[in-house]
Amino acid sequence: MPIVAFAKDWHEDPTSNHHVLRELAKTRRVLWLNSLATRTPNLASGRDLGKIGRKLGEFARGPVNVENDLWVFSPLVLPLPHSSVARTINRQLLRATVRVLRARLGIDRFQLWTFLPNTADYIGTLGEELAIYYCVDEWSMFSYLDKGSTVAAEQKLLDRVDATFAINHALADAKRGRCPSTFVSPHGVDHAQFARALDDSTAIPADLAALPGPRIGFYGTLRDWVDFELIAAVARARPAWSFALLGQQLGDLSALRGIPNIHLLGQKPHDSLPAYCKGFDVGIIPYRIDERMAFVNPLKMREYLSAGLPVVSTAVPEVKRYPELCRIASTPDEFVAAIDAALAQTDPAARRARSATMQLETWAARVSEVATRIDEIGELKRQSRRSSGSRRRA
Numbered sequence: 001m002p003i004v005a006f007a008k009d010w011h012e013d014p015t016s017n018h019h020v021l022r023e024l025a026k027t028r029r030v031l032w033l034n035s036l037a038t039r040t041p042n043l044a045s046g047r048d049l050g051k052i053g054r055k056l057g058e059f060a061r062g063p064v065n066v067e068n069d070l071w072v073f074s075p076l077v078l079p080l081p082h083s084s085v086a087r088t089i090n091r092q093l094l095r096a097t098v099r100v101l102r103a104r105l106g107i108d109r110f111q112l113w114t115f116l117p118n119t120a121d122y123i124g125t126l127g128e129e130l131a132i133y134y135c136v137d138e139w140s141m142f143s144y145l146d147k148g149s150t151v152a153a154e155q156k157l158l159d160r161v162d163a164t165f166a167i168n169h170a171l172a173d174a175k176r177g178r179c180p181s182t183f184v185s186p187h188g189v190d191h192a193q194f195a196r197a198l199d200d201s202t203a204i205p206a207d208l209a210a211l212p213g214p215r216i217g218f219y220g221t222l223r224d225w226v227d228f229e230l231i232a233a234v235a236r237a238r239p240a241w242s243f244a245l246l247g248q249q250l251g252d253l254s255a256l257r258g259i260p261n262i263h264l265l266g267q268k269p270h271d272s273l274p275a276y277c278k279g280f281d282v283g284i285i286p287y288r289i290d291e292r293m294a295f296v297n298p299l300k301m302r303e304y305l306s307a308g309l310p311v312v313s314t315a316v317p318e319v320k321r322y323p324e325l326c327r328i329a330s331t332p333d334e335f336v337a338a339i340d341a342a343l344a345q346t347d348p349a350a351r352r353a354r355s356a357t358m359q360l361e362t363w364a365a366r367v368s369e370v371a372t373r374i375d376e377i378g379e380l381k382r383q384s385r386r387s388s389g390s391r392r393r394a
Contacts, residue, residue: 001028001109001110001111001129001378002028002029002030002031002107002108002109002110002111003021003024003028003029003030003031003110003111003112003113004030004031004033004098004101004102004107004110004111004112004113004126004128005017005021005030005031005032005033005112005113005114005115006033006035006036006112006113006114006115006116006119006122007021007032007033007034007035007114007115007116008034008035008115008116009034009035009074010032010034010066010072013220013221013247013248013267013270014270015136015299016115016134016136016167016187016299017115017134017136019187019188019190019299019363020134020363020366020367020370021070021113022067022068022070022363023363023364023367024367024371025067025068025069025070026068026069028069029069029071029105029106029107030069030070030071031063031071031073031101031102031105031107032070032071032072032073033073033074033075034072034073034074034075035116036075036077036090036116036118036119062104063101063104063105071105073101075093075094075097075098076093076097077090077093077094078090078093087121090121091121091122091125094122094125094126095122095125095126098126098127099127102127109129110127110128110129111128111129111130111131111132111374111378112126112128112130112131112132113131113132113133113134114131114132114133114134114157114161115134115136117135117139117150117153117154117157118150118153118154118157119157120153120154120156120157120159120160123157123160123161124160129378129381130162130163130374130377130378130381131160131161131162132161132162132163132164132165132374133157133158133161133163133164133165133175133179134164134165134185135164135165135166135167135171135172135175136167137167137171137292137295137296138171138174138292138294138295139154140154141291141292141295142292143224155178158175158178158179159178159179161179162181162377162378162381163179163181163182163183163373163374163377164176164179164181164182164183165182165183165184165185165370165373166182166183166184166185167184167185167186167187167297168184168186168295168296168297168317168318169184170294170295170317171295172184174295181377183370183373185366185369185370186297186318186361186366187297187299187302187366188302188361188362188363188364188365188366188367189299189302189303189305189306189358189361189362189363190303190306190362190363191306191355191358191359191361191362193271193274193306194273194274194277194303194304194306194307194355194358195274195306195307195308195355196274196275196278196307197274197275197277197278197306197307197308197309197351197355198278198307198308198348198351198352198355202274202275202278203275204275204276204278204279205268205272205275205276205279207265208244208265208276208279208280209279211242211244211263212240212242213242213281214241214242214281214282214343214346215241215242215243215244215279215280215281216234216241216242216243216244216280216281216282216284216339217243217244217245217246217276217277217279217280217281217282217283217284217309218231218243218244218245218246218247218283218284218285218286218300219245219246219247219268219273219276219300220246220247220298220300221247221248221250222245222247222248222249222250222251222253222264223250223251224251224252224288225287225288225290225292225293225296226251226286226287226288227286227287227288227314228251228252228253228255228256229255230286230314230332230335231243231245231255231256231262231284231286232255232256232259232262233332233335234332234335234336234339235256235259235261235262236259237332237333237336238261238336238339239260239261240261241261241339242261242263243261243262243263244263244265244276244279244280245262245263245264245265246265246266246267246268246273246276247266247267247268248267249264249266273303274307277303277304277307277308277309278307280304280307280309281309281310281342281343281346282309282310282311282312282339282342282343282346283300283304283307283309283310283311283312284311284312284313284335284339285298285300285301285311285312285313285314285316285319286313286314286335287313287314287316288314289314289315289316289330293315293316293317294317296316296317296318297318298313298316298318298319301313301318301319301322301326302358302361305322305325305326305354305355305357305358306355306358307351307355308350308351308352308354308355309351309354310327310342310343310345310346310350310354311325311326311327311342312326312327312328312329312335312338312339312342313326313327313328313329314328314329314330315328315330325354325357327341327342
C-alpha cells in the first residue's frame with residue numbers, strides 16, 4: 001500500500017527518516033512531505049529565512065521523484081505551531097494539498113506515517129487507512145523546542161495513531177502508556193555502503209589523509225549533546241593524536257578552539273562517510289550523558305562497526321548493549337585509556353570481523369519486520385470494521 005509520510009526535510013543529513021522511507025520506496029509509492037513547523041521561525045535568523053525561501057520554492061516546484069518510487073514535496077503551512085487559528089487553517093491546507101497530490105501521483109488507498117510529534121491534527125483527516133507514528137527521539141528534551149507544547153502535541157498523536165514504532169526500549173516504554181500498540185524497532189545500517197571502508201579501492205579523502213595518525217574520528221551534527229569539553233581534554237592529553245570532527249556546527253564549540261590537534265572538517269555528503277571511516281583509526285561517540293540519552297540510538301555506532309572501526313563511547317545506554325564491540329568511558333582519563341586499547345585492534349582482520357557483526361542488522365531487515373507488523377495491524381483493523389458492520393446490520 002502506498003505511504004504518505006510526514007518527515008524531516010529531505011535535503012538534511014540522512015537519519016532514520018531517510019533510511020526507512022527509502023527502503024519502503026523500493027516496493028511501493030512513498031510521498032515524503034517535508035517537515036511541518038515544530039517551532040515558530042526566528043525572522044532575525046538568516047538560516048530560518050533561508051529555510052522559508054527554500055520551502056516556498058519547493059512548494060512551487062511540486063513533487064519531485066528523487067529515487068525509485070520516492071516523491072518529495074514541501075507542503076505550504078503557516079509556521080505557527082502554537083496558534084489554534086493557524087492550526088485550523090493548516091488542517092484545511094494539508095487536506096486540500098494531499099488530495100491534489102494523491103490524484104497527481106495515482107495514490108488511492110494509503111497509510112499515513114509520521115516521524116514528527118506535531119502532526120496529530122492531521123490524523124484521520126486525510127483519508128488514510130492506517131496511521132503510524134515512527135518515534136525516533138524524545139522530542140520534548142530538545143533545547144530548541146517548547147517542552148510543554150511538544151509533550152501535549154505528541155500525547156494527542158499517540159492517542160490517535162493505530163501503532164507506534166520506537167527506536168529503543170526506553171522510548172517504547174515511555175510511549176506505550178498512551179498507545180498500547182507500541183513496538184520496538186531498532187535502527188538498522190546500510191552495511192554494504194559502510195563496508196566500502198574495507199575496500200582497497202576506496203580512497204581516504206584528502207583533507208583527512210593530510211592529518212597525521214592515529215586519527216580519532218567523529219561525524220554528526222555538532223550540537224549541545226556533544227561533549228566538547230571531553231573531546232578537548234582528551235585531545236590535550238594526547239597531542240600526537242589527530243581528532244577529525246565532521247558535521248554541521250550548530251553548538252558552542254569554543255571549548256575546541258585553539259587546540260592544534262582538533263580539526264573541524266565541516267559537513268560532508270553522506271555517501272563520502274565510508275571513505276572517511278576508512279581513514280579513521282577509532283570512531284568515537286562523545287555524547288553528554290543526561291536524561292535524553294536514555295532515548296537515543298546513535299546511527300553512527302552501527303555505521304562505524306560496519307566500516308570495521310573500533311568504537312569508544314560515553315555511557316549511552318543503547319551503545320552499552322554492545323559491550324563486546326564498543327568500549328565505554330566517562331572521564332577524560334577513561335576515554336584516553338579506551339582509545340589506547342582500541343588502537344591496538346585496528347589491523348585488517350579485526351576490522352573485517354567487526355564489520356561482519358553488522359551484516360544482519362540492515363535497514364532492509366528492520367523495515368521488513370516493521371512492514372510485516374503493520375500488515376498484521378491493518379488486517380486486524382479491517383476485521384474489526386467488518387465485525388462492527390455485521391453487528392450494526394444485525
